[in-house]
Amino acid sequence: MGRLLLIIGIFFLVWVGYRFLKNTWSARIKAIEDQEPKTSSQQHKIQNIKACAYCKTHIPEDEGITRDGLFFCSYQHLDSYLEHKAK
Numbered sequence: 001m002g003r004l005l006l007i008i009g010i011f012f013l014v015w016v017g018y019r020f021l022k023n024t025w026s027a028r029i030k031a032i033e034d035q036e037p038k039t040s041s042q043q044h045k046i047q048n049i050k051a052c053a054y055c056k057t058h059i060p061e062d063e064g065i066t067r068d069g070l071f072f073c074s075y076q077h078l079d080s081y082l083e084h085k086a087k
């Protein structure tokens, strides 16, 4: 009977240990996965600074608008540029 309890105790400890490790590792992997896209998007932003074709302001490419190969900081400047060009 004592041996059975010992075996059950060992299984319980292994199970608790397994669950603890599994939670720790999944939390770590999740933390790493959460960090990676942020870092790559930050590098992406730093690498792709473009000048607005209208006001020449330099802003990250993914925050502006690209139209017909030209880059604009806002839709307002896209419209202003097209109006100016049309005249």
Ligand SMILES: [Zn+2]
Binding pocket: 052, 053, 054, 055, 056, 057, 072, 073, 074, 077
């Ligand atoms: Zn602009």
